[in-house]
Amino acid sequence: MQLTDKHREYWSRNLRLTAVLLGIWFVATFVVIWFARELNDFVIMGFPFAFYMGAQGSLIIYVIVIWYYARRMNQLDLEYGVHEGDD
């Protein structure tokens, strides 16, 4: 079927959301690793910061990123009328 402008807008909003969340993922992973030696000078809750991120912090960020994506996309589906009938 023919896509309407509204469909295209839905897709571009999806792309934008995906890009932003991917950026967060990238920072939480690779930027943290790259500067791990420097970040370790900070201490939080007894943990050197880079160690904390690798062992816990980045993982929590991943969980939140996925949670937010699911929530936001499921809202967008409804907003743009592209949700499934079933659920």
Add this chain to the structure above:
Amino acid sequence: MSTAVSANTAFFNQLRKYYTFYTGGFITFVIALAILEQMGLAPKIIGYIFLAATILLYAGIGIMSKTADVSEYYVAGRRVPALFNGMATGADWMSAASFIGMAGTLYLSGFDGLAFVMGWTGGYVLVALFLAPYLRKFGQFTIPDFLGARFGGNLPRTIGVLAAIICSFTYVIAQIYGVGLITSRFTGLEFEIGVYAGLAGILVCSFLGGMRAVTWTQVAQYIILIIAYMIPVVWLSVQVTGNPIPQIAYGQALQSVSAKEKELNDPATVLGAAEASVRALHKEKQLEWEGKIKALDEVVAAGNGAAFVAEQKAGAQTKLNDLKAAPAPDAKKIAAAEKDVAEFPADATALKAKWKKAADGAKAKSGPVAAHAVPFAGKGAEKKLMKENPAATPEEIAKAHAEDEKASNGKRLNFIALVLCLMVGTASLPHILMRYYTTPSVRDARKSVFWSLFFIFLLYFTAPALGVLAKYVVYHDLVGSSFAALPAWVSNWQAVDATLMKIVDMNKDGLIQLAEITIGGDLIVLATPEIAGLPYVVSGLVAAGGLAAALSTADGLLLTIANALSHDVYYKMIDPNASTVRRLSVSKALLLVVAILAAYVASLKPGDILFLVGAAFSLAASAFFPALVLGVFWKRANHLGAVLGMLAGLAVCMYYMYITYDFFGGVAANEWFGIKPISAGIFGLPAGFLGVIIGSLISPAPSKEVQELVDHVRYPSLTVGADTKAA
């Protein structure tokens, strides 16, 4: 619509009731065993009961879920609620390596081991953003299905099948190996028998009910494995820190471990001085081994390698004979010497490898203790220079400093490459992606990725805590205490397996130094119940947890392989008119063949299991990720692009492993940018993307139907205009 929703809700409530009841039943079972243990039930019997009871349980679920329906068999009828699919994915995902090996890796390598923790969780972000919802909307049965439909023709599908089999098979061998190891350790059965016993447990489940049975078993297995992992760690945390939440409490334990590392590395302290004396002995040993290797090299260069090996072997035999002839024969020493003779290397290369390992082991122990929380430690060249030559010139210091920095940057680069390969590999392994076909809707697929990572996260953020807590116990309770009063767990495990725990008073001072302890990574999880002073029933529980982790992963992998063969090769390519009955019987027959083949390979105990697991991730990342992601996000991607991309990714990845990994005769000198062979995907991945892009651009755009398929997967529902509500 409303009937479907209420049916789903009713199903969810029913499942919740079942699994709550099941969890309660399992806990009661453990408590009952604990009471029996207090009444004098032997540990060995407890081990048997645990293994038999859990395998019977999985078999029972498998039998109850038996099915003859194609959709039930391949995708569990697509009605698995997000939460339960998340648990099933968690069990599918967490293998024996995660359950038993992870905490040990973290214990041994400190910060640098976190690459696995980050890599094996962060990959789910990619699954969520790029794959799961779109694959669910596509809604077929396998990953090659998607490649076949999106890129047209049998070639992309065939390459997909091939890649799926290569990575899943290497991975499944490691799982069955793990099953054999756990079974033999806790029951005393032979390793080979353990492998086949475990195999029976895997088969009864997947054979009868396919994905449906595997799903409900995996949920049950997740519950067991997470209980088994948490109980000992929480208990240990209470003992070490007084706080029952290990993930919060180990910050202070880490601080005191770091302080202890400094003390042990400072020869001015009592403990540090004792360590230094042991390190000097290790240094002597290292030099001794290196001298022997040098002599071996000279003999080989002169062409007398074989004679030299024979002479060395004769020496080992003489030693054994002398031991046996001694007035008071020492059974333990004789057994060790017998093993020495029996496993003596066959040729000079193998002998050299063995000696090199001994030399490297001694070398590692002769150096200072590595700091747990410090990332990418350098070579210590600057420190060494300052110690040996306090009057070093600034140029010398700068040179040593640069050397350290280079080593440190190399480690950082490898850490990044490994994390990337593990993440992208996670988002490419067919047995994981397949699970998102089983949810009722796209909406649930998205939620399900969240639940998956949440359940995986529970274990993965506990493992680093366990690593630190165990280190705390070793550094504080073991180091500095007397050989006369070894804790029971130390002497037990030393007797069970010297590769896991070995402790020798090298400097004969009667006290334990850290450099006198050799710990194998797997010990950490296996011995935690005993370290924490828990009864044996908890050790049995941990074994059952490890078994659940290995079995659930093996289930998912075997099903992936069998489905790729039966659905993609047989049904889609050989006989598209096959009846349902015939398709399922072919699938089950293949499952049996693949399982037996995998068990056979595992029973040969192939070396380098860990490398094989790592290799599976790099291979999957290079072969699948570019084609799958561009297939959804780039309409222009076409047949030629997919073929070129998958082949280029696979080829570059395999070529790199071939030239750099010693198992295939490669050498480290061939490495590009010093990247280790396990991270070969870092080169395969860009090759794959380039292949897809170039191949697509030099050939015509895909047909209108294919472009419509892309729109179809991008929108959860396109059946009606965007302005009206979906029916």
